[in-house]
Amino acid sequence: MAYKLISRYYKKLSQQSRMQWRTWMYKRYCFNSQSYRDYSSAFLQNESPLPELSVPVQLAGRKYLPGSWHHQFPQQLNNPQPDFPHVVTPSNTTDAANLSLTDWATVVRQYLDDNLTKYGAVLVRSLPIQNETHFSQLVSQLKYNPQSYKGGIGNRHSKVTNVMTASDEPKECSIELHNEMAYSPNWSDLIIFYCKIPPALGHGGHTCIAKVSDYVDRLGQDITQPFLKRGLRYQNYLFSQGSVPYKYITWQQSFQTKEKAEVEEFCTNAGYTYKWDDNENLTYYIDLPAVVNHSKTSKLSWFNQIYQHSPTYTREHPSFEVADLPLDKHPLQCYFGDGGEISEDILFYMRSVNWQVAVGFEWQAGDVLFLDNVLVQHSRLSFEGPRKVYASYLPVEYLARDTLRK
Incomplete structure (x- = not known):
């Protein structure tokens, strides 16, 4: 009887009200019952692997890419791997249009908690994010503790709350693969990049990533x-x-x-x-x-x-x-x-070996890339023309910070 009453009530709701109802039900049960734990999979789906780079990307001999002249430096950038980065999109366009950024933050946060350590890099596409203010709202609603960049030596500046330019280095400069702030006792566990304006195909500007495990295995x-x-x-x-x-x-x-x-x-x-x-x-x-x-x-x-x-x-x-x-x-x-x-x-x-295991992908407007900063390195290649990518750096304090360097 109760089920029939709920079904009758649900059918009378508007589309927007139905979405709000679904969101409330998922939140109510998915976080308080193990049998309904998988909240995020109701709204996010794993996409097919990213396609190969549409234009080959030259690495060897690239100007302002340190060590590119070395005899062991790879000739070209590797294509994305089958699940690196791991790509997810909203399950349907209705969800994408009707869920608020707060709701999406709840969905994404659970997906990261369940999957980021497994994949190292999670690329979320087609969220309703159109500018750095939206990105700031999403980051804030993820409910991580924000980290100050005080003492950092990257060339970047703040834009809005919890958001900085990814880099203000000259366009012609290629930034090396690195773990963010590994030179500091207060590094970031989670790096988030948001692409507002992707570079044009064939004009560089790739954000390249590499698994630390692949790199260190090759070093010997x-x-x-x-x-x-x-x-x-x-x-x-x-x-x-x-x-x-x-x-x-x-x-x-x-x-x-x-x-x-x-x-x-x-x-x-x-x-x-x-x-x-x-x-x-x-x-x-x-x-x-x-x-x-x-x-x-x-x-x-x-x-x-x-x-x-x-x-x-x-x-x-x-x-x-x-x-x-x-x-x-x-x-x-x-x-x-x-x-x-x-x-x-x-x-x-070491540079040459690191670039041998790096992969690149082509940004789309609105992309949000989440990186486990300890497991995955990132970089930026030189580019021509417009490109706007923003970043947020977050410590995820699973353990007391002073235990991590021991």
């Missing part, structure tokens, strides 16, 4: 063991505003302040050793391991920026072409944890 123990044993030292040298001889980040931009006392407090709390020179330029460093425990699985994962955080990167950057700097005045330095030098031959070999 002869390369990895010394880093595991000796650890790493990340050192930065940041000029003060007005004294920088090139267009690159200053300590005021990195630490989001003009007050030296605030910088010193940040460095002290985070465990950095620091010093100022007579021109108020800042040198600071920290010793970290080459691996971390994944915050959800607790498994050890290779997690560092060994070759990315070095003058071998900045020397092949367009902003440094006219800057005649000694190596210790480059903004990025990486040593063994005991202060020993790392061979440039090893750095360029």
Whole structure:
């Protein structure tokens, strides 16, 4: 009898009211009963694998891509793999049109909780997101704790709440594969990218991704063991505003302040050793391991920026072409944890191996890409023409943060 009454009531509802009813029912039962756990699959479906790149993407010899001249550097970018990135879309267009961003955030959050660690990269297409404000609303409703980019050394700026430009590096520059903020004790677990304006086909601008497990397997123990044993030292040298001889980040931009006392407090709390020179330029460093425990699985994962955080990167950057700097005045330095030098031959070999396992895909407007930052690296290739991609960086605190580096 009760079922008949509910069915009769449901039939009288408008289409919009039916959607609201369905959403309430799913939320009511899917989160409070194991038998109705799979809420997200009612609204999201796994798409076919992404197609091959429509235009071959040259890597070897690419200008401003560090190490592209190395004899082991791959000639071209790999196509997407069958489930990397893993692609999902709304199950039907009615859902996409009628669910609010808050509802979609609930759906996406559960899908990520269930699947992100499995796939490493989840690409969600056809959500009702048209601009960075919508993206900000989605990120906020995912109910993660937002992370400040204070102390980050990427060239980017804030747009709206929890949203930054993905990168403000020059178009002609290719950003290397990396785990975001692996040089910091306060890294991001989750990276989210939103594409507002995709680059035109054949004009570059691919966001490339690589599985860390594929990369480290190819490196081999002869390369990895010394880093595991000796650890790493990340050192930065940041000029003060007005004294920088090139267009690159200053300590005021990195630490989001003009007050030296605030910088010193940040460095002290985070465990950095620091010093100022007579021109108020800042040198600071920290010793970290080459691996971390994944915050959800607790498994050890290779997690560092060994070759990315070095003058071998900045020397092949367009902003440094006219800057005649000694190596210790480059903004990025990486040593063994005991202060020993790392061979440039090893750095360029590591680059080549990393790009051998990278894949690329072609953005569509409205795409949202979720990356497990410990399991998957990302990069951006140089491009021509318009391209607008935004990013959000989030710590997912499955465990207390101070346990993760042990």
